[in-house]
Amino acid sequence: MGFFSINGKVFRKVLLAGLFVIAAAVWYSFQAKTIPVFQAEEEQIREITIVTNEIAAETEDGKKLEVYRWDPGTIYVRKGEKVRLRFFGIKGEEHSFMIEGTDVQGTIKKGKETVITARFDKKGIYPLICITHHDHERQGPMVAYIVVD
Numbered sequence: 241m242g243f244f245s246i247n248g249k250v251f252r253k254v255l256l257a258g259l260f261v262i263a264a265a266v267w268y269s270f271q272a273k274t275i276p277v278f279q280a281e282e283e284q285i286r287e288i289t290i291v292t293n294e295i296a297a298e299t300e301d302g303k304k305l306e307v308y309r310w311d312p313g314t315i316y317v318r319k320g321e322k323v324r325l326r327f328f329g330i331k332g333e334e335h336s337f338m339i340e341g342t343d344v345q346g347t348i349k350k351g352k353e354t355v356i357t358a359r360f361d362k363k364g365i366y367p368l369i370c371i372t373h374h375d376h377e378r379q380g381p382m383v384a385y386i387v388v389d
């Protein structure tokens with residue numbers, strides 16, 4: 241009886257140790273797989289390049305028409321996604337801009353890059369407005385639309 245009860249204790253200890261090893265192996269394999277995935281997700285920032293463009297024309301009587309534009313004019317972003325907006329000034333000396341519905345604002349100069357990192361947590365359409373070229377009288381409207389869904 242004594243022999244069997246000692247054996248029973250040893251068996252239980254070995255069983256518990258075995259279960260612990262299995263649990264640790266399962267936990268470790270789970271950790272090893274998930275850690276790099278989380279790191280990759282955190283580092284993911286989508287880059288969007290936007291340039292300042294100009295459309296010019298002339299009427300039959302020689303009147304010059306011109307409008308500054310963002311290129312692209314529509315930017316699609318996922319809700320909660322981190323984006324890096326790289327503005328590059330091509331046409332026009334300077335553009336002071338804001339993104340309506342956010343506190344993002346800045347200035348783009350010809351031949352220079354302005355970089356802004358943003359995250360839109362609410363769905364909607366956010367106008368990217370150039371204040372310098374706001375309306376028809378000031379070679380505008382220079383507006384693009386950031387569509388967040």
Ligand SMILES: [Cu+2]
Nearest residue numbers: 335370373382
């Ligand atoms: Cu402008």
